[in-house]
Amino acid sequence: MTESIIRSRTNPLVKRLRALKDRGAGSDLALLEGFTLVEEALAAGLHLVEAAVTPAAEDTARGRDLVHQLTQRRTAVRRVAASVLESLSEAETSQGLVALARRPTFDEEALFTPPALVVVAAGLQNPGNVGAVLRAAEAAGATGAYLTRGTADPFSWKALRGAMGSAFRVPHVRGLAATEVLDRLRRRGVTILAAAAGTGERYDAADLRRPVAFLLGQEAGGLGAELAAAADGRITIPMKGRAESLNVAVAAGVLLFEAARQREASGSR
Numbered sequence: 001m002t003e004s005i006i007r008s009r010t011n012p013l014v015k016r017l018r019a020l021k022d023r024g025a026g027s028d029l030a031l032l033e034g035f036t037l038v039e040e041a042l043a044a045g046l047h048l049v050e051a052a053v054t055p056a057a058e059d060t061a062r063g064r065d066l067v068h069q070l071t072q073r074r075t076a077v078r079r080v081a082a083s084v085l086e087s088l089s090e091a092e093t094s095q096g097l098v099a100l101a102r103r104p105t106f107d108e109e110a111l112f113t114p115p116a117l118v119v120v121a122a123g124l125q126n127p128g129n130v131g132a133v134l135r136a137a138e139a140a141g142a143t144g145a146y147l148t149r150g151t152a153d154p155f156s157w158k159a160l161r162g163a164m165g166s167a168f169r170v171p172h173v174r175g176l177a178a179t180e181v182l183d184r185l186r187r188r189g190v191t192i193l194a195a196a197a198g199t200g201e202r203y204d205a206a207d208l209r210r211p212v213a214f215l216l217g218q219e220a221g222g223l224g225a226e227l228a229a230a231a232d233g234r235i236t237i238p239m240k241g242r243a244e245s246l247n248v249a250v251a252a253g254v255l256l257f258e259a260a261r262q263r264e265a266s267g268s269r
Contacts, residue, residue, distance in 0.1 A: 131162025
C-alpha cells in the first residue's frame, strides 16, 4: 500500500469515488462504504478494484484485517485523509473505509430453483426499500428477485445499507419491463400474486407452497390497475386500526416468511 496520504479532493482516486457516488447507476462498479459492506463483499467473492482507508481506520484491528485481505487479493489500497473521505460519505460518522467493487451478475435460472419463491419489485423508487426487500428475500429463503425497469439501483449507497450484503448474494435480474417479467414467470409455471390492500385472498389462507412470485408496487401508488390485473391473483395482509397500507419492505417480509412457514410445515423446502 502506498505510504503517502491523499489530502486533496482533486486526487484522481477521490474523483473516481465521487463520480461513482454521483452517477453510479450507469456503471458496472458499486461504491461500498464501511467495514461491514466491505467484509460482506469479500465474503461473497466480489472483485474489489480499489479501496481508500484513513490512518485511524487502519489502526483498528478490524481495519488492519480488512486491509490485509484486500492486499492479499491484489486490491489497490490507498491511505486518504479523514476529511477527504468524510466529504464522500453519506453516513453520519464515517468508519474511514470505502471500496469500489465489480457488481455481481446472476444466472436468471437460479430464480426458478424449485420450489421458486420470487419477489418482483415493480418500480420501487426508494433505494432503502429496495435494499430491505432484498434483505427480507434472503432471510426468508427466496430464490431471487426481479427488479423491473424504473426500480431504484440496488447498488446505490442507501440500497446497500438497507440490504446489508444481501444484494451481493440474492440472485436478481434488473431492467426488464414488468410485463416481460410476468411473461417469464408464467412460462415457467410460477403463480403471480399481486400484493393489494384489502382486495385479495388473506396471505395466511393462500397456498404458498407452490412456485409463487409476489408482485409489489410502488411505495406511494402501489400497483397500477393494469399490472395488478395481469397477475394470477391478489393477496392481502389484513390490518387493524386506521393504517391504509404497510411499508413495501415490511409487506414483502410478511409474505415471504408466510411462504417459508408453509413450505417448512409441509416439508417442501
